[in-house]
Amino acid sequence: MTSTAASCLLFLTMKSFEEAELCFPELLNSSCRKAMRPHFVSILTYILLSSISLITVTLNLLVIISISHFKQLHTPTNLLLLSLAVSDFFVGFLVCFQIVLIDGCWLLGDLMCILYYVLYYIITSASVGTMVLISVDRYVAIFYPLHYPNKVTQKRVKICICLCWICSAFIHSLLLKDNLEQPGRYNSCFGECVIVINYIAGLTDLFFTFIGPVTVVIVLYMRVFVVAVSHARAMRSHIAAFSIKSSVSVTAKKSELKAARTLGVVVVVFLVCICPFFCVALTGQDTLLNASSAAFVLCLFYFNSCLNPVIYAFFYPWFRKSIRLIATLKILQPGSCETNML
Template identity: 85%
Template sequence: MKSFEEVELCFPELLNSSCRKAVRPHSVSMLTYILLCSISLLTVTLNLLVIISISHFKQLHTSTNILLLSLAVSDFFVGFLMFFPIVLIEGCWLLGDLMCSLYSVLTFTITSTSVGTMVLISVDRYVAICDPLHYPNKVTQKRVKICVCLCWICSAFLQSLLLKDNLEQPGRYSSCFGECVVVIDYFAGRANLFLTFFGPVTVIIVLYMRVFVVAVSHARAMRSHTAAFSLKSSVSVTANKSELKAARTLGVVVVVFLVCLCPYYCISLTGQDTLLNTSTIAFIICLFYFNSCLNPVIYAFFYPWFRKSIRLIVTLKILQPGSCDTNML
């Protein structure tokens, strides 16, 4: 057993008031640093490409893409905030109690906003597939922008209210210097889980089940038609195919989102984290963060406009006059 002098402290000058560092092999620490930094950098870079693409090119300023922009912004901040947990690899929070509380509020807000944006995406696809004739009138860019703003504002307000005690007295629940601890009232925490995750997820699943049923019926109807279409019908069929493709792509995004986040929230709800080993918990948290890196990869596979915009951004052609009017579709 190590003597007191041999124990590594987060703040050696504070002696008994300092937390102890987590002792692990140097190779393991370096590998963890490299892995987390790589995921964080990749997440920030890929989502920044999505943000630039949708913001710059006018042809991409559609209602659906505004929702993707909101999701990309939240994923960008997830990647940026991942740099903060990296400093906790050795078990020490070196940024102070106030930053700990602010970091917690930001993390909760961004996660809540991502879930809210997924609900909006599901509603968008539901209206587009199930009520296509009224979609242009019901889902306008102005309405979508208002919904996105309300999503961010409500998430920030709700999470600030939830962590009010931690913000008013930062570090009140820390047992030593170098610890980042936030405590949430049990009933408030459970209510927050249902309001910001399980409730929205139920809505997402119900809407996409309906979208799936209607999409299948549309696909069968299109296959059963003969080639003797009028021009108007042909345009309608093309539009339906486009909406079905968008629904499929965003469906993949939603499924990946649920797969990555459900384990984390299920453990939070059941409180079984004490029964899991450190490696399992680390994997679940990494899976939670890695979802933000996967969304742009999905766009690259399914959206030709995203691949084209990446080429234009990397080659700096977006700096040319009139590049915002480039045909992307």
Template identity: 75%
Template sequence: METLEGSELCFPQLLNTSCRKPVRSHFETMLIYILLSSISLLTAVLNLLVIISISHFKQLHTPTNLILLSLAVSDFFVGIVMCFQIIHLDGCWFFGDLMCVLGQYIAYIITIPSVGSMVIISVDRYVAICHPLHYSTKVTRKRVIVCICLCWTWPPIIQGLNLNDALEQPGRYNSCVGECIVFINYIVGLVDLIFSFIVPITVIVVLYMRVFVVAVSQARAMRSHIAAVTLQKSVKVTAKKSEMKAARTLGVVVVVFLICLCPYYCVTLTGQDNFLNASSAAFVICLFFFNSCLNPMIYAFFYPWFRKSVKLIVTLKILQTDSCETNIL
């Protein structure tokens, strides 16, 4: 009986203080590990392809693609960090209390720039569609780099306030050995909620709604302008397709963002659980991370240049001399 109980503990040698592993069937455990490992690997590979493509080919060194590069770098590291979340899915943390705190800190500062990059992308697209004549003067390489730097510098500062408190006595809130619990300060958590979720989602929804309205109005204006032409029927179909495409893009961006991030921030918003236990909150955390796997599909796979660059990368043609000068657009 002792052997059976010991096998269910994170640290069998510590019978009185060790945490217990959650009870799961072998099939369920294997399914979870295979699924999350696949997502982690896919996230890292897809975003690495985006990073190599934009970094290597000179034609892709545009302000818009710099934002995509920032997004891909953040999401690439999210794929790496997911490995630690997978290890912790059995309810046991084997790396010590200090690494528990640092792990939470690192996970935060590499996921938030992804959200910030999405906001910059929405601003970029808003200016490009709603103010096309001023795009080249408003969206410059220098301004984009400044915005990207802000996305990567303010998360460490915000989370650093909470880190100081957590490092005073790591693991003080753990109820057993092998648990990884980090207490979130109320003020820091509120600031995180406002600037990491409420403000970004508001900006994204407002700007994309504006983009959608402008796209639809342009399509209708074109249809009205050519209404007297004999090809009126085909123009009408084309206009409707444009409207549907705009609606689809808006829906994909906003819905995916909401589905992946809402569960995590809803827990924070309700304040029902200020002690984030990675074992009990595995689903919402992994869903939060899964957004990083979908980002390269949404923001990069829709671009023809990405498919062409992936082909050149896979066939190792980028190793040829002057391959960076290849016409990729």
């Protein structure tokens, strides 16, 4: 289901009602035809996709460098953000494949086509899995604040992240096994990039990649939101009566609530951006999409990877400070990893 939908979306972005030149003129009737578009539309699309790719790669690379370099940022929550940044970083590279497809032709060969899809689904699945881990992290932090440092350790988070990526790679390698064994077996002409999986496998993938994880994320964050609101009201009404010791506790709670709010924005934006694509797979209405709506659904998914670092820049002072240190090359100074970032 998900793979079939992606094939349809990718194919629709390649199609046009008017087709002209062949992708491979030397192959005559066995070649796919190029999509015929106004020149300015192709140039505008190229500039837009190139900009998204460059911005996505750059911003997420800043997040990866920041969290990896500065020791003070090596917290369980930030490790989850690091995993998300890695997936977004690779999404930036995947946009380059859409640039190749501006004229509607896949020129990189059947092997690169299937590798593109494998990487695409691994990244998508790992991103959704990371969102689930982020939701669980915030749930534990809000509901069990006293046990959080013992329950959610760096070691456990690293293990969970590794399992998330390994399981994603393993499952989708099995899912695309037939396509990997014989790349291009489902292409109808040279210059096309299409994969097909059986209905049961696609439905199973749709459940474990989208329906199940998204349900868990929504349920956990609804509970976190309700508790966060009640905690915020309690702190506002009693903060004046707290002692110094209690003030430390209140500060800690505020920090957790702020983190929950920030990561809640990340989760909501993520769901808004990926839901249209998965809803197409869920409803099976692929054929109702035209080239424009298919392109919009894909671009919305890609654009989410640009938005996450922007959200961090608005809500996390440590990220803004890190960007300044990187831009001024102070990060290269000895002992810079020990810099106070909070």
